Amino acid sequence: xxxDVSVQVPAGSTLAVLGRNGVGKxxxxxxxxxxxxxxxxxxxxxxxxxxxxxxxxxxxxxLLSHDPLLYxxxxxxxxxxxxxxxxxxGAERVETLLDAVGMRPRAEEPVRQLSRGMVQRLAxxxxxxxxxxxLLLDEPLANLxxxxxxLVAPLIGRGAGAxxxxxxxxxxxxxxxxxxxxxxxxxxxxxxxxxxxVDPVAVKRLYA
Amino acid sequence: MSTALTxxxxxxxxxxxxxxxxxxxxxxxIVTFVIxxxxxxxxxxxxxxxxxxLTVTLLFAAMLGINRLFVAxxxxxxxxxxxxxxxxxxxxxxxxxxxxxxxLVVLEVIAxxxxxxxxxxxxxxxxxxxxxxxxxxxxxxxxVIGTLVSAIAVQTRARDLIGPxxxxxxxxxxxxxxxxxxxxxxxxxxxxxxPGRWVAILALYDVVFALLSYAVFDFLLED
Numbered sequence: 001x002x003x004d005v006s007v008q009v010p011a012g013s014t015l016a017v018l019g020r021n022g023v024g025k026x027x028x029x030x031x032x033x034x035x036x037x038x039x040x041x042x043x044x045x046x047x048x049x050x051x052x053x054x055x056x057x058x059x060x061x062x063l064l065s066h067d068p069l070l071y072x073x074x075x076x077x078x079x080x081x082x083x084x085x086x087x088x089x090g091a092e093r094v095e096t097l098l099d100a101v102g103m104r105p106r107a108e109e110p111v112r113q114l115s116r117g118m119v120q121r122l123a124x125x126x127x128x129x130x131x132x133x134x135l136l137l138d139e140p141l142a143n144l145x146x147x148x149x150x151l152v153a154p155l156i157g158r159g160a161g162a163x164x165x166x167x168x169x170x171x172x173x174x175x176x177x178x179x180x181x182x183x184x185x186x187x188x189x190x191x192x193x194x195x196x197x198v199d200p201v202a203v204k205r206l207y208a
Numbered sequence: 209m210s211t212a213l214t215x216x217x218x219x220x221x222x223x224x225x226x227x228x229x230x231x232x233x234x235x236x237x238i239v240t241f242v243i244x245x246x247x248x249x250x251x252x253x254x255x256x257x258x259x260x261x262l263t264v265t266l267l268f269a270a271m272l273g274i275n276r277l278f279v280a281x282x283x284x285x286x287x288x289x290x291x292x293x294x295x296x297x298x299x300x301x302x303x304x305x306x307x308x309x310x311x312l313v314v315l316e317v318i319a320x321x322x323x324x325x326x327x328x329x330x331x332x333x334x335x336x337x338x339x340x341x342x343x344x345x346x347x348x349x350x351x352v353i354g355t356l357v358s359a360i361a362v363q364t365r366a367r368d369l370i371g372p373x374x375x376x377x378x379x380x381x382x383x384x385x386x387x388x389x390x391x392x393x394x395x396x397x398x399x400x401x402x403p404g405r406w407v408a409i410l411a412l413y414d415v416v417f418a419l420l421s422y423a424v425f426d427f428l429l430e431d
Contacts, residue, residue, distance in 0.1 A: 033288075033292060034291070034292070035288055035291060035292070037430070051430075055294070058291075058292060058293065058294045059293065059294030061292060063288070063292055065285075065288070067284075067285040067288070068285065069284075069285035069286070069288055069289040070284065070285070071218070071222060071280060071284050071286065072284055073222055073225040073226050073280075074218070074221065074222065074225070078218075078221065082214065082218050083289060083293070085210075085211075085214040086211065086214060086289070086290065086293035086295055087293055087294065088294075110225070126289070
């Protein structure tokens with residue numbers, strides 16, 4: 001699906017990946033997350049070659065995907081405590097994050113009873129639980145209202161201090177967040193530029 | 209080990225909340241005993257026939273649990289979340305096999321007395337310890353192979369078919385061991401301990417397949 005995609009993301013910066021549905025944005029994130037093997041080519045995360053050295057970078061990655069990766073029959077707190085244990089993180093971090101996203105009052109409710117926006121807030125908590133150095137954000141603000149967007153901004157926004165690769169269907173929002181913009185068309189690079197150098201016509205063409 | 213315990217605790221909690229697997233396994237076993245009761249047109253059975261009926265019923269009840277073992281991981285993203293964590297992947301095998309073993313123990317705690325009431329002629333009292341030994345060894349085989357097969361099956365579209373198609377042939381030696389080991393125990397005036405040969409076969413099978421599963425499980429989780 002992805003062909004001839006070559007991009008280098010400096011530490012601490014943000015790469016925004018733009019393109020239509022099915023163009024390979026999520027695939028790129030899953031490859032970086034060590035969940036998919038590329039058939040060809042080289043992928044290096046923090047200098048470690050994937051998938052051979054995947055074990056060396058797991059635990060430094062935070063993936064926020066379309067799927068919240070939360071068990072529906074467990075409460076938000078139970079889910080986060082489970083993930084915290086897998087990552088060797090203390091339970092106090094769970095409480096800090098629940099407070100940060102305003103979910104502490106609903107933390108005992110099963111995830112299946114929560115609204116999509118609330119589930120997304122919990123998914124953000126799960127993704128940043130272990131303070132990852134690289135955040136892989138697939139439509140991170142999906143289902144979030146403006147107030148919730150403000151709540152999660154310190155965790156997954158620029159202020160988080162992590163290197164970020166994000167996808168968005170909102171080009172303007174993505175350009176505002178990015179240090180580097182990758183436009184994908186048919187699985188290939190349509191453009192790769194800093195936001196100020198991105199041609200608005202080229203962006204429009206991606207979604208035409 | 210702490211990772212396996214974390215996953216096991218989560219699995220038991222999910223089952224406790226959802227009650228999706230265990231009640232189905234127990235109900236299936238008891239209904240099957242009733243069907244055998246009328247199908248065989250006999251009030252009681254004993255010996256090798258009783259051991260066969262018990263083994264086959266427990267096997268098919270176990271298949272229900274095996275088919276559902278990884279469903280939450282696949283449908284709710286548990287696989288991805290686990291694979292993203294910096295943990296030994298074999299912990300998932302240990303946790304799932306332990307969960308399945310515990311499901312089987314609970315199933316047998318209910319189903320074996322029901323079998324004694326509905327079908328079995330001789331009393332379950334004298335051979336109980338021997339029967340527990342055979343069932344425990346059989347449960348280990350079912351849990352290990354079941355987990356392995358379930359991990360393969362859940363990644364395919366035909367997961368309900370893959371479980372029985374791959375699992376049953378692999379389990380054949382263990383099932384024969386269970387049935388042959390339990391036969392003398394369930395006979396009228398039967399033995400109180402299973403024949404050593406079948407216990408040894410079951411134990412050997414458990415060790416070999418546990419090690420084999422541990423060795424290959426990592427690769428099964430690759431995309």
